Amino acid sequence: MSQKVIITCAVTGSIHTPTMSPYLPITPDEIIEASVGAAEAGAAIIHLHARDPETGKPSPDPKLFMQFLPRIKQQTDAVMNVSTGGGLTMSLEERLEAAHVARPELCSLNMGSMNFGLYQIADKHKDWQQPWERDYLEATRHGIVSNTFGQIERIISEVGGAYGTKFEFECYDVSHLYTLAHFLDRKLLTPPLFVQTIFGLLGGIGPAAEDLMHMRRTADKLFGKDYLWSVLAAGRHQMNLCTMGAIMGGNVRVGLEDSLYIAKGKLATSNAAQVAKIRHIMEELSLEIATADEARQMLDLKGGDQVGF
Template sequence: MAKPSRKVIITCAVTGGIHTPSMSPHLPVTADQIAEQAIGAAEAGAAILHLHARHPEDGRPTQDPEAFARFLPRIKQSTDAVLNLTTGGSPVMQVEERLQPALTFRPEVASLNMGSMNFGLFPMLGRYENFQHAWEPEYLEKTRDVVFRNTFKDIEYILESCADNGTRFEFECYDTSHLYNLAHFLDRGLVSGPLFVQSVFGILGGIGTHAEDVAHMRRTADRLFGDEYVWSVLGAGRHQMPITTLAAAMGGNVRVGLEDSLWDGPGRPAESNAAQVLRVRQVLEGLGLEVATPAQARAMLALKGGDQVNF
């Protein structure tokens, strides 16, 4: 008898805190836009929706729980997708601010960066001649001289603050050192399997996008975590589809979305998050793989269920 097809979790990161409104007219900014695009991505096949919020007036990233409250109930009422709230926010925020949405809403999943790093967005300054808002070039330039702080103390603070919430984490690992940091917390018993490990490729300051980089991250995670983890991969910018295709062929799950890339092919802007979900779904199905439903993703990640969140 043939083995059943492997189920692949598609995560969609809907807006993020990297790109700015001037970079794409399709980047969701308002609560209505974020909700509509998140729901569309779920309908296209995303089992997990990774969510940030923005100020509706000018698109600046915000971790104000009130901004999240404007779209979380609507998304939850419209889809069964797992809602994953960021604790990353943006590189210029402090950890106490970044944690507020996860503390307030007690989600099934929250993201957690596993180490401090240079997080260089400033090269994007040279790609755009005009910006709609004064904060945009200032924000990008500031990353030339900022360390995205995620110290051991910061990580402990997030883990301990959410210990009673039943929230599990998407551990974002931008380099192999972050995998070793995660192994440290596993050894101490502050986290437990199955670990949801999101390997991030292509951010300036993190690991690169060569196929050997992807293979190295996978080998290291296998050695450190064995069968205690679920591997997912994202590629930044133009590397999004090549990286996710490679990772899927290696047994990984995938993440797409306008947080990670504004493109739907060479020189072709993505008009929605759903467009990227459909694109990667075509890749997965072309490889003979099946897309996981939200219920299957919950089972794979041992999540508490959407009825146990605070929204």
């Protein structure tokens, strides 16, 4: 089972805005449809954010999460991963609201404060559907995504310790791996660690093959056999770096949070399409895809009967 590939699908996120793609899930019903479709296509884990159904703006409101979490659970056995990254302008308290209500099996946890540049995307569009979109992207020119040591420790304690929730540790650069090792050394975390290495976002490590190999070597040095490695890459780098990571023994993450495209210049019409594509690539490489229950066992999760929804 350790050789099987876990596919995560991040169905909407907080990076892309409604103008960028008509296929980006916004409403709870759209998020449900996207999540169930991705699970049916082969995703064992669904990574979830919420959006205001009227404007499409990322929202921390747990009431929105609870409009889709129970209904996804009714229709699929996929592991649901609730983001603690939230949106780029949210406070830590806002980012934790949904996790406190949902008490999920898995939450994402960013392993360091960082510049998170999206402002360069703003110039690619002129006619915005919503008045918030351009300002939201431009704000990343001067803002910072805050994940201090104290904030990380709070999330580990208030979510992991309190609810038995495990984490998808999002590592955007080599320093984030060392920060994760710090918390492991302090015995605040219990292996196996689910380490999501992220490539190609402005402010993090680049998308070159050597960048991926360096992150893998560093994680191997720091965590040995105590972790499961996964790869996500932004935009056009999504499929090639995920494929490379899987060949090197990793797991993969796709979805419209990370890339809006299915091929060069062609928008993905669904999250399921991206899952189906990466699954096809994995199977052509003779790699087996993990089911949701196999992913639970591999990551030592508490089980879907122990959540708050």
